[in-house]
Every structure is written in structure tokens, then in C-alpha cells.
Amino acid sequence: MVVDTDGNGDLADEQMLRDYLVNYDAFALVGDNAPDSRSLMAWELNVRANEDFLGKPEAPTVEFHFDDGSHGSHCAGIAAGHDVSGQRGMDGGAPGAWLISYKLGDNRLAGGATRTSSMRKCYEYAAEFEKKYGIPVVVNMSFGIASVEEGEDSIGRWLDDMLVDHPTLYVCTSAGNEGPGLSTVGIPGTSRSLISSGAYLSVESGADLYNARMQRNVLFNFSSRGGETAKPDVVAPGSALSTVPGFIDGMARFNGTSMASPQTAGAVACLVSAARQEGLDIHWGMMKRALIAGGVPVPHLDLTDQGGGLVNTPASWKILKQLAGSKTARQILRYDIETPCVFQDDGMSDAAYWRTPGGVPVAPEEVTFTVRPVFHPDMTPDEKDSFFRSFRFKSEANWLKLVSGDRYIRGDMGMTVAVKYDGKKLQEPGLYSARVIATLDGGDLGGLAGREFSLWNTVVVGDPVGPQSGYMKVYEGKDLAQSCVHRYYVDVPAGASAMRVRLEVSKDTGADKGARALVEICDPQGVVRGGWAGYASVEGDNIKDSTVLTPELYPGTWGINVCGSITAP
Numbered sequence: 001m002v003v004d005t006d007g008n009g010d011l012a013d014e015q016m017l018r019d020y021l022v023n024y025d026a027f028a029l030v031g032d033n034a035p036d037s038r039s040l041m042a043w044e045l046n047v048r049a050n051e052d053f054l055g056k057p058e059a060p061t062v063e064f065h066f067d068d069g070s071h072g073s074h075c076a077g078i079a080a081g082h083d084v085s086g087q088r089g090m091d092g093g094a095p096g097a098w099l100i101s102y103k104l105g106d107n108r109l110a111g112g113a114t115r116t117s118s119m120r121k122c123y124e125y126a127a128e129f130e131k132k133y134g135i136p137v138v139v140n141m142s143f144g145i146a147s148v149e150e151g152e153d154s155i156g157r158w159l160d161d162m163l164v165d166h167p168t169l170y171v172c173t174s175a176g177n178e179g180p181g182l183s184t185v186g187i188p189g190t191s192r193s194l195i196s197s198g199a200y201l202s203v204e205s206g207a208d209l210y211n212a213r214m215q216r217n218v219l220f221n222f223s224s225r226g227g228e229t230a231k232p233d234v235v236a237p238g239s240a241l242s243t244v245p246g247f248i249d250g251m252a253r254f255n256g257t258s259m260a261s262p263q264t265a266g267a268v269a270c271l272v273s274a275a276r277q278e279g280l281d282i283h284w285g286m287m288k289r290a291l292i293a294g295g296v297p298v299p300h301l302d303l304t305d306q307g308g309g310l311v312n313t314p315a316s317w318k319i320l321k322q323l324a325g326s327k328t329a330r331q332i333l334r335y336d337i338e339t340p341c342v343f344q345d346d347g348m349s350d351a352a353y354w355r356t357p358g359g360v361p362v363a364p365e366e367v368t369f370t371v372r373p374v375f376h377p378d379m380t381p382d383e384k385d386s387f388f389r390s391f392r393f394k395s396e397a398n399w400l401k402l403v404s405g406d407r408y409i410r411g412d413m414g415m416t417v418a419v420k421y422d423g424k425k426l427q428e429p430g431l432y433s434a435r436v437i438a439t440l441d442g443g444d445l446g447g448l449a450g451r452e453f454s455l456w457n458t459v460v461v462g463d464p465v466g467p468q469s470g471y472m473k474v475y476e477g478k479d480l481a482q483s484c485v486h487r488y489y490v491d492v493p494a495g496a497s498a499m500r501v502r503l504e505v506s507k508d509t510g511a512d513k514g515a516r517a518l519v520e521i522c523d524p525q526g527v528v529r530g531g532w533a534g535y536a537s538v539e540g541d542n543i544k545d546s547t548v549l550t551p552e553l554y555p556g557t558w559g560i561n562v563c564g565s566i567t568a569p
Contacts, residue, residue, distance in 0.1 A: 001045055001062060006030050020044040020065070041066050041245040069107045070244040074254050075142045076101070077243030079262035080269070084243055085252075092242070093266015094273070097138075100129065104143065119143065119155060119188070127166045136168040136272050140265035141194075142258035144186040146178050150229040151349055156191035163193040164333060165377055167283035170272065172197065172265040174257035175232040176224035180485045180561050181522035182304055182431070182460070183227035183343070183353070190229045192350060193334060195268070195288055197260040199223040199238020200298065200310055201483060201566070209239050209253055212567045217298055218483040219305050221563040223257055226304040227526065228343050230351040230456040233288065233307045234295050236263035264291070267313045271320055280324035283376065285333035290320040293448040300484070303396075303433040304458060315448075322449035329445065331379060331387065335453045336372045343525065351456035352419075355524055355557045357491040360459050362423030366403055369455050371438075372414045385411050390441040391452060393417065397434035399425035400457055406441055421459060429463035429489050462491035462557035480517060480564045488560040492553065500547045501560055505536040513538055516565035521546055524556035535565060 001017045004010070005027050017025045028039035044065045050058040067073045077084055080099055081092035102122040104114050123139065130137040147153065163169060175196045176186030189196040199220040206212040220238050224231075239255035240263075268287060275282045294316030295309030323329040341349035342356060352367050354360045361367055375384055390408040395401065403418035419436060426432060435454040440446070465473055477486045492499060503519040505511045516537040521530040530546040 001047070003027060003029075003043075003045075017045060019047045021046060038246050040247040041068070065101065065103060067101075067245055069105070070248050071142070071254070071258065072101065072103075074240075074242045074244050074252065075140060075258060075262040078240050078259055079140055079266040081243050084241070090241075093263055094269035096273070097266075097269045100126070100137075102126075114143070120158065123159065123162065123171070127162065127169055130166055130169050136170065136276070138170045138265050138269045138272060139172065140262045141171065141173040141188065142256075142261045144174060144176055144189055146176065146184070146186050147190060149344055150183055150185055150227075150231075151190045151192075152344060152346075153187040153190065156188045156194075159188055159191045160193045163284065164374060167285070167333060167376060170265075170268050170284045170287055171195065172261050172268060174261040175199075177222040177256050177258075178526070178528075179219075179223045179225050180221050180305075180487075180563060181520065181526040181528065181559055182225050182355075182458070183229075183526035184224040185226055185229060185231040186224060189224070190231055192336070193284065193288075195234065195264060195291060196232045196307075197257060197264045197311075198225075198232040198235040198306060199255065199257045199260040200235040200306075201239060202237065205237060205239060206482070206566060209241070210566050212482060214483070214566070215481045216300065218481065219298070219301055220255060220566075221483055221485055221561075223260075223305075225526075226307065226351065226456070227355075227458055228341060228349050228351060228353045230337070230454070231307065234264060234291050234309065234311050235298065235306045236260040236267075236311045238263075264311055267291070267311050267316070270313060271317055274317060275320065275324060278321075280321065281330065282320060282324050283330070283333060285374075285376075286320060286323040286329055288334070289329070289451065290316040290323060290449075293451045294319050302431060303435060303456065304431070319449045322445060322447075326444045326449070328389065328440065328443050329449075331373075331376055331383070332389075332452075333374045333376055336374055337369055337453065337455065339367060339369045339455075351458065353458045354421075355458075355460040355462075357462055357464070357555075357557055360421060360423070360426065360461070362426065363401065363420040366418045366420055367457070369417045369419075370414045371409070371417060371453065373409055373412060375412070387411055389443070389452070391415075391438045392441045393436050393438055395419070395434065395436050397432070398422070399432060399459075400434045400436065402436060408441075417455060419455070419457065421457070426459055426461055429461050431458070431460055431487055431489070433458040460489055460557055460559075462489040464491045464493075466493050475560075477562055480515075480562065482564050483566045484564050486562045488562070489557050490560065492555050492558050494555045496553060496555070497550045498547060499553055499558070500545060501530070503533075503536045503544045503546075503562060504542060505538060506542040507538060511538050516567075518563050518565075519544060519546055520561040520563065521548055522559040522561065523552070523554070524558060526559075529553070 080097040082095040104118040178184035206214040238260040292308030297309040533544040
């Protein structure tokens with residue numbers, strides 16, 4: 001194939017190009033009126049064989065591949081870049097990895113929207129590649145949309161089914177940028193078989209990338225949170241300088257859970273590579289267990305913020321090696337967990353989430369989880385029938401009490417686990433979130449590697465607003481650090497037609513010079529209402545009002561999130 005790259009109408013001065021899959025040929029386009037201009041983007045081509053409906057060969061199709069949006073190449077650099085921007089040692093997570101570029105979005109559409117089934121076709125191509133060449137494939141999907149009902153999307157369910165047949169296809173995805181409200185993880189990040197990442201920001205990265213003097217390591221406010229589903233799985237750095245096409249001017253610094261996911265994908269690629277070099281037989285279920293169990297909990301963050309915590313590759317490697325040597329770990333890809341959830345159409349979810357005024361099932365009521373194994377595809381019918389697993393359970397919080405003792409699974413039957421909530425310890429308005437962790441009782445694994453699954457429990461207690469309080473509440477928030485959030489929950493009564501939230505940031509309220517904060521109102525489903533009022537600041541407009549009116553306003557437990565700016569002192 002020959003391309004007139006300089007647009008002069010003469011092919012004699014051009015080089016012959018081969019299919020990128022064959023020879024990795026790339027080229028750039030320049031105008032004949034600007035021969036010294038910089039290369040704005042790299043182009044590659046693929047040659048596709050065609051045939052008619054009878055199988056007779058037809059003329060091949062040439063497809064041009066390029067990054068017209070910069071988002072994909074930025075994520076690729078985070079995952080596997082090497083000497084980025086020519087700076088030695090500035091590498092991505094897995095600089096030796098081979099890269100495959102999937103084009104699923106169309107930047108002629110708003111937000112680079114996907115075409116019909118384009119995301120699904122990307123996953124299918126990756127699965128075919130894994131099967132054809134017999135090598136593991138790590139997919140990074142830094143693309144998604146907001147969920148209407150977390151965990152009820154068709155693409156997520158399809159992925160759960162597809163990955164059962166592809167145990168060495170590892171899929172990492174962004175959790176979404178709809179935070180900091182609860183129950184905001186997007187599609188396909190709620191899929192139970194994927195590794196979903198929230199966006200973390202360290203003190204060091206804040207200083208290097210934003211010139212911010214941060215008090216502590218944080219989560220970006222926009223990072224989507226869990227609640228109705230047991231997500232995110234982990235968090236990873238959500239901001240970076242990376243590789244972008246030449247048409248991007250200024251700093252190549254992007255942030256988002258889109259940047260966190262390739263950090264996790266790079267770690268997964270390194271772990272997969274290490275396992276292959278040591279001859280270890282692993283699958284994505286082991287990988288997900290190792291990442292969650294090996295994660296470092298970030299202080300001041302809740303379970304719904306961070307899941308297993310910050311990705312820690314060395315710690316996860318130690319756990320992964322133990323899992324690889326375990327017969328019991330190889331047998332199971334994951335566990336299907338279901339528990340009642342009033343926010344889902346079918347009334348069930350993989351996490352217990354209670355956010356209804358006066359409707360929290362405190363003791364003696366019980367909350368019941370059903371747990372079923374999802375077997376490795378190599379398991380024979382006899383092996384599945386004779387499968388046996390016994391568990392011990394431990395609660396992470398004093399308000400979360402275990403009713404069931406040691407339980408077991410035999411074959412593919414479902415196991416039930418019951419818990420109770422201590423109402424005396426759930427009196428104060430706020431967010432309560434904790435896990436019951438299931439570990440092997442006996443068997444060939446112990447410690448962190450013995451953690452088989454966890455049962456997420458979240459209770460949101462609202463502050464009643466009614467005639468007894470004059471239909472008004474005043475909260476004085478102290479010590480709001482940069483990129484941190486203070487959450488307040490109020491129970492909106494039936495018949496309310498309007499809710500106004502006023503945020504005041506001033507020296508009179510104890511704010512420091514330069515302080516900036518914004519307020520976000522979330523309905524009981526986690527959807528932002530009332531619009532964007534902007535930042536309130538000590539030096540500027542120190543009061544911001546947000547209002548929600550009917551029909552947007554309805555009874556239930558609403559969230560008021562006050563978020564600090566990254567760069568404010």
C-alpha cells in the first residue's frame with residue numbers, strides 16, 4: 001500500500017507500507033504548503049480480506065487507524081509507555097507489554113460515543129486473540145456511561161457470561177466519573193467479573209501535577225462510588241502525564257478513572273508476565289482476589305470509596321503466587337452473591353444497600369446473602385459435583401453482626417449467610433459501610449490468600465427534616481481537606497416541594513484563606529440534582545445556593561456532598 005503522505009500528487013517519493021499487524025508500519029500526513037510542520041498524529045493501516053456470500057474472494061478493504069481524540073493513546077501510555085516524551089525512565093505500568101488498539105468511539109459524535117455493539121466487538125476480538133494465539137490478554141476499557149440501575153446492564157451480564165469461557169482474559173475498567181455520590185459506578189464497571197478502579201491522588205502527585213499542597217492522600221471527588229454494588233474493586237492513580245498525539249497542545253495531563261484503570265491494567269500485565277515466567281497457571285479470578293486482598297486501605301476513605309484499597313503490585317504478587325499453587329483457588333473463578341436491595345427492579349443485588357427512612361432492617365431482623373460458585377471451565381461434571389468448600393466469617397464493624405456460623409458449599413448449591421445490624425450503633429446520621437470477609441476453613445490457603453469473597457453492607461441514616469426542626473438543618477463542617485468530601489444525609493418528608501442548600505465558605509465560618517468548596521445534591525439513587533452552582537471561596541463569592549424543586553424532589557434519604565478543591569490550601 002502506498003499513501004501520498006505529503007499531498008503532492010506523486011507516489012514516487014513515498015515508501016511502501018505493509019499491514020500494521022505484519023510489519024508495524026506507521027506514517028504521518030503533512031501538507032505540501034507546510035513541509036516543516038510537526039506531525040499531528042500517527043496513522044496505521046490494516047488490510048482486510050473480503051468475500052461474497054458464497055465465499056468467493058473479493059477485493060480487500062484498507063482500513064486506516066488513528067487516534068483523533070488523544071484519550072486512547074494517553075491511556076495506552078499509562079499502561080505500557082516507555083521513555084514517554086523521550087524522557088528516560090518515564091514509563092507506564094508495563095513498558096514491555098505488546099499493545100493492541102481497539103477503536104470503539106466516534107469523535108464526530110458527542111463524547112466519542114460508541115456505535116452499535118462496538119464495545120462488545122472489542123471484547124470479542126480480544127477473546128478471539130487470546131484463544132487463537134494461546135496467550136493471556138489484558139483489556140483496559142477506559143470507557144463507559146452512567147448506570148441507571150447498577151449491575152443491571154446487559155453488557156455487564158454478557159461480559160460475566162463471556163469471561164467464564166475465557167479464564168486468561170483479564171478485563172480492567174474505569175469505575176466512572178459520577179462521584180462523589182453513592183451508587184454512581186458506571187457501565188460496564190459494575191460487571192462482577194471485571195476489575196473496576198477508582199481514581200486516587202497522592203500528596204506527591206498533587207504537588208507534581210497540580211502544584212497543590214495537600215494534607216493527605218485522597219480520592220478525586222469525581223471518582224464514582226459504590227453502594228448498590230460491591231464496587232469499586234480497587235483504586236489507582238487517577239492523573240498522569242502520558243502519550244498524546246501531536247495536535248494536543250499544552251500539558252498532556254489528564255485525570256479521571258480513565259487514567260486509573262490503565263494503571264491497574266499495567267499492574268495486571270506485570271503480574272501475568274511474572275506468573276508466565278515462573279510457569280504459574282493463573283486465571284482472572286485469582287488476579288482479582290490478589291489485587292483486592294493485596295490492596296492498601298487509604299485512611300479516611302470508606303469501603304464504598306475504595307473497595308480493597310490502593311493497588312499494591314508486590315503485595316498482590318505474593319498472594320497470587322500462593323493462589324497459583326492452590327488447587328482450590330484454580331477451581332473457582334468467582335462467587336455469585338445476591339441479597340435483597342430495594343433500589344433494584346428485581347429486588348436483588350450483590351451488595352446490601354439500605355437507604356430508606358425508617359426502613360433499615362435492624363436486629364432482630366436479618367439480612368440474608370446467597371452465595372454460589374462460578375466454576376473454572378475445565379472443571380468436569382464429577383469435579384463440580386464433588387466440590388466442597390467450608391468458610392469462616394469475620395465482620396469488619398461492630399454494628400455488623402454475623403448470625404450464621406461456619407458455612408459450606410457442596411457442589412453448585414447456594415449457601416446462605418445471615419447478618420444483623422445493631423440499631424443502637426446506627427443512631428447518628430451518616431454513612432456506615434463494612435464487609436463480612438469469608439476465608440477458607442482449612443484447605444490449602446491461609447492469611448490474605450485465603451480470602452474467598454466478601455459481603456458488602458452499606459447503611460445510610462438520614463437526618464429527619466420536619467416541623468420539629470423548623471424544616472431547617474445547619475451543619476458546620478470543619479477540617480475539609482483538599483479533594484475530600486463531607487457527606488450529610490437528610491430525610492426529605494412526603495409533601496416537600498422544594499429544598500434549598502446554602503454553602504457558606506468564609507472566615508466567619510472558620511475557613512482558611514484561599515479555601516474553595518462546592519456543594520452537590522444527590523437524590524436517593526445517587527443522581528445529581530439542582531444543577532451546578534460553582535465554587536464558594538473566601539476571596540470570591542463565599543455563598544452558593546442550590547435548589548431542587550418537584551418533580552425532581554421526592555421523599556427519601558438525600559445526600560449533600562461538600563467537596564474541597566484540589567488546589568485550595
